[in-house]
Amino acid sequence: MSKTYRYRDLLFPVADNTDVYFTVEFISDGNSGQTLINVPGSLDPEIENSGAAFIGKGKDLRGEPTICVSTIANLVPEEDEIRIRYKINGIQLVEHSNAKSEEKNPTIILFVNFTAL
Amino acid sequence: MNYSSAVFIVLIFPASLFGQQVLNELRAPTSPASGVLGLQPSTVLSPKSYQSLEAALYSNFLNSESKAAIPNDFALEFTPYWTKNHGLSLEQYLYPKNIGEQIKRNSSFSMASTQHFLLGDSTPSNGLALGYRTTFYFGNENDRKIVENYRSNLKSNQRIKNKIASEAEKLVSRPEIKNNLDFVDNMRNVVTNAFFELGNFNSLEDAKALTSEICKEAVTLPAFDKQKPDDFLDAFYNLIDTKINAENIFNKFESYIKERQGFSMDAAYACMVNFPTNSFEFSLVPKQSLWLTPTYRFKDTWSYLKLMGVIRYEWYNLDYYRKYFPKSVAFTNNTDYGLAISGEFKKFSIQFEAVGRSSKSEIPAGFDNEGNELFRKEHSTDFQYLGSFSYNLTEEIVLTYSLGNQFQRTENRNNTLVSLLNLNFGFGAPTKAGIDLKK
Numbered sequence: 001m002s003k004t005y006r007y008r009d010l011l012f013p014v015a016d017n018t019d020v021y022f023t024v025e026f027i028s029d030g031n032s033g034q035t036l037i038n039v040p041g042s043l044d045p046e047i048e049n050s051g052a053a054f055i056g057k058g059k060d061l062r063g064e065p066t067i068c069v070s071t072i073a074n075l076v077p078e079e080d081e082i083r084i085r086y087k088i089n090g091i092q093l094v095e096h097s098n099a100k101s102e103e104k105n106p107t108i109i110l111f112v113n114f115t116a117l
Numbered sequence: 118m119n120y121s122s123a124v125f126i127v128l129i130f131p132a133s134l135f136g137q138q139v140l141n142e143l144r145a146p147t148s149p150a151s152g153v154l155g156l157q158p159s160t161v162l163s164p165k166s167y168q169s170l171e172a173a174l175y176s177n178f179l180n181s182e183s184k185a186a187i188p189n190d191f192a193l194e195f196t197p198y199w200t201k202n203h204g205l206s207l208e209q210y211l212y213p214k215n216i217g218e219q220i221k222r223n224s225s226f227s228m229a230s231t232q233h234f235l236l237g238d239s240t241p242s243n244g245l246a247l248g249y250r251t252t253f254y255f256g257n258e259n260d261r262k263i264v265e266n267y268r269s270n271l272k273s274n275q276r277i278k279n280k281i282a283s284e285a286e287k288l289v290s291r292p293e294i295k296n297n298l299d300f301v302d303n304m305r306n307v308v309t310n311a312f313f314e315l316g317n318f319n320s321l322e323d324a325k326a327l328t329s330e331i332c333k334e335a336v337t338l339p340a341f342d343k344q345k346p347d348d349f350l351d352a353f354y355n356l357i358d359t360k361i362n363a364e365n366i367f368n369k370f371e372s373y374i375k376e377r378q379g380f381s382m383d384a385a386y387a388c389m390v391n392f393p394t395n396s397f398e399f400s401l402v403p404k405q406s407l408w409l410t411p412t413y414r415f416k417d418t419w420s421y422l423k424l425m426g427v428i429r430y431e432w433y434n435l436d437y438y439r440k441y442f443p444k445s446v447a448f449t450n451n452t453d454y455g456l457a458i459s460g461e462f463k464k465f466s467i468q469f470e471a472v473g474r475s476s477k478s479e480i481p482a483g484f485d486n487e488g489n490e491l492f493r494k495e496h497s498t499d500f501q502y503l504g505s506f507s508y509n510l511t512e513e514i515v516l517t518y519s520l521g522n523q524f525q526r527t528e529n530r531n532n533t534l535v536s537l538l539n540l541n542f543g544f545g546a547p548t549k550a551g552i553d554l555k556k
Contacts, residue, residue, distance in 0.1 A: 038283035
């Protein structure tokens with residue numbers, strides 16, 4: 001039974017013509033994970049482990065929340081926590097952490113509303 | 118050769134085991150300091166930061182009057198590298214760039230102490246030991262293939278779950294979704310496509326068949342609650358995990374990382390300090406040990422087999438043993454060399470080991486006519502063989518029986534026949550791999 005951590009009602013004001021980049025940064029050691037950012041349209045960007053992806057212009061992300069899902073596995077016996085930083089355009093949105101004694105294979109879901117500046 | 122037999126039924130955790138005879142280990146001990154002291158502490162402190170290391174030392178080595186004291190039944194193991202995050206990816210963790218990186222990551226320092234180190238006349242004295250240990254792993258092509266296979270399956274499962282979860286979380290906010298059936302009907306195509314596009318299915322029909330199975334079972338999950346959909350969604354994700362074997366793959370990969378196929382080498386050193394008068398003013402170093410333990414884990418159909426070797430070198434302070442263990446037979450050094458083979462199966466494991474010992478001393482034997490000091494050489498050999506059978510009664514309880522003949526001990530040369538029955542209870546953190554069944 002893997003545990004799901006949800007971060008709702010996250011706000012990120014962004015101008016219509018600004019490019020939006022979503023970044024996943026693994027802080028703790030030995031994480032292996034995939035992140036999918038469900039944006040309007042059929043092409044949902046994916047990030048393998050740590051990395052960044054272009055998710056669209058500000059104006060393309062209005063309306064319903066953008067849902068980002070990360071499924072993480074930490075298989076390293078020496079590590080006792082999972083710590084991941086999520087950023088948009090270099091600005092920290094969320095820092096998730098959980099003890100591995102609680103969950104080694106978590107699913108992290110972010111609900112982000114991109115509001116107009 | 119003197120024989121005696123003993124049957125012990127002991128609780129490894131949480132009870133401590135003072136006075137129990139300790140067998141010579143073939144492999145390098147997890148805590149070299151405890152190993153050289155012959156101590157099986159009830160708990161081993163493993164501070165994860167320098168602050169907690171300082172707190173552990175201050176709280177244990179200072180008595181109520183704030184004076185230095187040797188704590189009893191104390192063991193500590195500290196691995197500096199893992200006190201902070203490095204953001205290592207799994208790839209970087211599994212394949213360090215060079216030997217230096219491996220030494221840095223795997224170096225651990227141990228400390229152990231007791232107030233009951235018994236001298237030859239059974240007087241309890243303070244004993245303190247310090248140890249160091251590291252491990253080298255030499256990966257091979259087969260290991261890379263195994264790791265790549267696990268990673269590929271893990272990645273595929275993660276992508277499937279992400280695709281399904283990102284759609285499901287959006288779906289539940291839509292007004293037309295009122296119950297399990299509405300949810301399942303709307304998710305059917307998403308699930309099928311995720312399986313077919315991201316999973317290892319041979320055909321669309323196979324993906325559809327598994328989706329139908331999931332949809333059928335999802336209807337019977339706890340009722341969907343529009344106001345609190347998370348419980349239902351979590352149950353749905355767990356159902357997906359079960360069907361794509363996600364937990365099983367994760368557990369197998371995790372177990373594999375702990376015991377990778379191929380060649381590894383443990384190196385450890387420990388020295389013991391004794392305070393025979395129980396005063397900090399007077400101490401001696403009676404014994405030092407160095408272990409080199411090469412291990413090879415076989416592959417494919419032989420993967421349950423592990424072959425271990427040992428080279429162990431021990432130094433003894435003969436003056437110390439003559440004074441405080443007058444009845445003992447000590448040599449300046451012992452060199453142990455041996456092999457062990459073990460087989461691990463689902464419910465039980467078997468191990469057989471054979472170790473030879475060569476002991477040497479140079480004893481002062483006066484002076485020649487020119488005043489040069491003369492030495493007399495003493496040499497002895499010994500042999501230890503031991504068979505162990507362990508049976509997992511449950512996940513937490515392991516029954517072990519060991520039979521064989523051990524080395525003549527320096528402190529007590531009797532009791533070389535070994536017949537030990539151990540019942541080991543693990544509560545919480547301790548695992549079968551983490552406990553020494555030969556103690």
